[in-house]
Amino acid sequence: MLSPFKLALRRMPGVTPGTRSLHRHLLLWLLLPQLVLWLAAAYVTYNVADRYANRAIDAALKTATRSLARQVKPIGNGLFIDFPKAAQDIIEADPDDRVYYMVSTPPGEFILGNNKLPPPPVTDARLGETYFYNGSMKERTPQEKTKQLGIRVAAMYLSFGDENAPQRMLVQVARSRASGEELARQILVDTALPLSGLVALMSVIVWGGIRTGLAPLARLRAEVEDRAPNDLAPIKLEAAPEEVRALVKALNSLLAQVHENVSVQKRFISDAAHQLRTPLAGLKSQTELALTETDNPALQARLRRVHESATRSAHLINQLLTLARAEPESVAAQGRTRVDLRRLASEVTAELVPRGRHAGVDLGLDDGDEKPIEIHGNALLLRESLLNLVDNAIRYAGDGSVVTVRLSAQDSQAVLEVEDNGPGIAEADRERVFERFARATHEGNGCGLGLAIVKEIVERHTGTVELQAVQPHGLRAVVRLPRIVERKATMA
Structure with a gap:
């Protein structure tokens, strides 16, 4: 049997069986921003690490580009290339982090190096300035397969020839982006792991804080569930936060109204029972006397029915009075x-x-x-x-x-x-x-x-x-x- 308080809770708007837990709701909306911030931090960290890795690569590529440009010297309308085979072998020595280079005279006349490097995306290039960009090139693997390789390229335009017939020379030096990406990933891992630990620790703290904050609601629920169905005494929860105290006050006001209505009904039943006992007792006595004073069978049958009804009514009245005395307030009194x-x-x-x-x-x-x-x-x-x-x-x-x-x-x-x-x-x-x-x-x-x-x-x-x-x-x-x-x- 549900108490009036629990029945009132079930009838409150928005309180339905199967409603999502407030604890899980708060936990979700507190942990979800943390997850979003963690993903945003990981994205920003990777991009910052990639940018700094590219800076280091760009510095090396710029130096290599200028060094290679110095090895190509204009002579009249031609070029003198002073690039020993030993220097070339040193540049191409590391198979895991190869350096690619190319010297050409635009538009597309290849002179030296790897004839695979993509041209710079600039349309109005200034002479002597180094341009950096990302690109890709096809490379054949030891298994005779072709793969697409991401590269970081440094390009510089130089001039040669005489004033009457000026020409431009393009010097490009490229390096695989694998090392930079690996460095960025390593920085991301080194940053994300401690950050994940902090997020996990924060999640535990948030979870504990939610449990502590909602503990008064759990105590309120336990106090209500432990009550007898007819216990309408006020709820005592003075140590609860202000919001819960306000809820308790509202519930106590509701309980007081229900208690007043129940008390009015009980008083009515008790008063009515007391008032009916005397006339019913008189009715029983009168029917008993009437039965002894008449010999008419039909009239006696009717009087017996009246007497049985009066007896049953008197029994009902006595039972109602007993039921009223069995209520918790009456038992306590x-x-x-x-x-x-x-x-x-x-x-x-x-x-x-x-x-x-x-x-x-x-x-x-x-x-x-x-x-x-x-x-x-x-x-x-x-x-x-x-x-x-x-x-x-x-x-x-x-x-x-x-x-x-x-x-x-x-x-x-x-x-x-x-x-x-x-x-x-x-x-x-x-x-x-x-x-x-x-x-x-x-x-x-x-x-x-x-x-x-x-x-x-x-x-x-x-x-x-x-x-x-x-x-x-x-x-x-x-x-x-x-x-x-x-x-x-x-x-x-």
Whole structure:
């Protein structure tokens, strides 16, 4: 059974079963920016590392370009190339980081070097200035396969010839971009690994901060879940943050309104029951007198129906009053004492024996032990619950049946059983009959509140009640209540 508070929460707008966790929602929106920033930092780091690697390569290529340009000397309208074979072998010695060079006279007259280097992208080049750009060239591998190689190129335009016939010379020196890219990747790895550790540490800190920040909500949820269905007392959560305190205040205001409405309903039921008891008692007395004063069979039949209705109404009123007394506030107001359940069962059984005989039921107490079984509870309400159990058995067991009341102590529990060999109750109805105004049969003059009252009183005493089938036929009501266990003093 859901408490009014939990029911109100379920009906609040935006609070639906399966709603995403607030903890996961906050964690997602706090960690997602970190991931985006980490990716952005990795991208920026790689590009910065690549730019600085290119700077180092460009400095070396610029020096090599100027050195190569000095080896090509103009003589009149021709060129004198002073590039020894030893210098060429030194430049091309490293197979993993080869240097490519090319000297040409644009547009496309190859003079010296590798006739594969791409031309510079500039259209209006100034003489003597070095231009750097990225390109690609085809290179044959040792396995006689052609692959596309990314290169970094430095290019410089020089002039030669006389004033009447000026000419331009293009000197290019290139180097594979593999070493620069490898350097950039290494810088990225060396930077990203510590950054990843910091991001992971920050994620753990964020996760812990979210758990700490949402802990008051978890305590609020635990306090609500641990409450009894009818507990409408204000929620106490003073140590919570301001936002949670505001939520608690709003919920307490809601609980106060619900408590007021419930109290008004209870007072109305109690007042109405009290007001109806007197006229119903008078009606029963008048019908009984009228039955003795008339000999008309038809009139007697009508009077008996009026008397049965008045009796049933009076029973319903008494049950409603008992149900009102079984509410938590009433139980707390009436107080609790040590109650001898064995003695209480004996008194109730003896009190109902005449009623059992009138109904043709053999009622008895199966208890050969006289040792008290004490529990901590309200004697009046416990008596009422036992009366309802035995009365319910007498009403529905049928003429000629046997009703037995048993009492025993099992460890820390007191077990009370009321068993009959009547028709019993179908298994599908054994839980339903504990609901208010629910009946398993339309026979008899019951009102469907007896077992509901029993369950209410037993649960108020932190006990349990259940119905069990008896073979070959019958029903057993079993009530378990925590009993007072005396601890024996031990010698030191």
